[in-house]
Amino acid sequence: MTRDEIAAMFARREEAFEEMDAEALAADYADDAVIESPTAGTHQGPAAAAQALDAVFHAFADMTNRTESLLIDGNHVAQVLTLEGTNLGGLMGLPASGRHFRVPAVFLYELRGDKIVRERRIFDFTGMLVQIGVLKARPA
Amino acid sequence: MTREEIVELFARRDAAINEQDLEGLTALFAEDAVVESPLGGTHQGRAAIGAVFKAFFDAFSDATIATDDLIIDGDRVVQVYTLSGTDTGGMMGMAPSGKPAQLPIVVVARVADGLITHERRIYDFTGMLVQIGVLKAKPA
Numbered sequence: 001m002t003r004d005e006i007a008a009m010f011a012r013r014e015e016a017f018e019e020m021d022a023e024a025l026a027a028d029y030a031d032d033a034v035i036e037s038p039t040a041g042t043h044q045g046p047a048a049a050a051q052a053l054d055a056v057f058h059a060f061a062d063m064t065n066r067t068e069s070l071l072i073d074g075n076h077v078a079q080v081l082t083l084e085g086t087n088l089g090g091l092m093g094l095p096a097s098g099r100h101f102r103v104p105a106v107f108l109y110e111l112r113g114d115k116i117v118r119e120r121r122i123f124d125f126t127g128m129l130v131q132i133g134v135l136k137a138r139p140a
Numbered sequence: 141m142t143r144e145e146i147v148e149l150f151a152r153r154d155a156a157i158n159e160q161d162l163e164g165l166t167a168l169f170a171e172d173a174v175v176e177s178p179l180g181g182t183h184q185g186r187a188a189i190g191a192v193f194k195a196f197f198d199a200f201s202d203a204t205i206a207t208d209d210l211i212i213d214g215d216r217v218v219q220v221y222t223l224s225g226t227d228t229g230g231m232m233g234m235a236p237s238g239k240p241a242q243l244p245i246v247v248v249a250r251v252a253d254g255l256i257t258h259e260r261r262i263y264d265f266t267g268m269l270v271q272i273g274v275l276k277a278k279p280a
Contacts, residue, residue: 104262122264124264127267130277136279
């Protein structure tokens with residue numbers, strides 16, 4: 001893919017995320033794509049990706065994913081973004097807390113052709129769980 | 141800067157961290173560089189940047205990093221590395237716990253004239269504090 005094609009792909013993905021369209025987002029993954037997510041663990045392929053995204057969209061019905069910068073280096077992409085949402089649907093077997101979170105994040109991608117073959121998401125996941133009330137943290 | 145110069149700059153950053161070479165490390169930053177760090181907050185200038193690195197080295201005397209990915213797009217860089225270290229010196233006013241931590245860390249940087257001008261670190265900071273025992277976390 002050209003640089004412009006990759007930029008267009010990620011602009012389209014941001015729109016799909018805003019619309020919480022898990023199927024459209026999942027269609028960008030190759031069958032053997034490996035996704036490393038703090039929320040869903042390591043999972044593989046479009047069906048697992050759709051399931052993990054659906055779980056996130058169910059938990060955070062007002063979720064936003066605002067891209068601050070997109071770095072494109074050949075077939076490698078780094079997306080720097082802010083994740084924000086309210087725990088309206090419950091997470092990890094716990095009832096909805098109604099609490100809001102906001103964290104900076106970096107999602108890293110490797111592409112093959114027009115598909116994502118690897119994605120790794122890095123952010124303060126433990127801090128997010130504390131913000132939404134799934135975890136309680138206190139000084140030791 | 142050329143791609144090769146940026147790769148070399150970040151290789152020197154890795155080496156300086158692994159050797160805990162404070163002087164060599166701070167010399168890689170512009171005089172007025174800004175660093176945004178969960179540990180040190182937003183700080184500016186070599187003296188402040190060095191002070192935060194020193195606090196980190198004092199806490200983790202055996203800290204090492206290994207780069208997983210380096211994504212370069214013009215003057216923008218995303219470096220992903222794995223940090224391994226033990227809380228041998230205490231952190232945030234706490235006594236040393238002797239507990240190890242291992243986690244991925246992302247550096248989002250800008251470079252110019254051979255130096256880092258802006259650096260933002262994104263990682264599971266809260267999770268790191270739990271790993272080394274500064275925080276205790278439990279399900280809510």
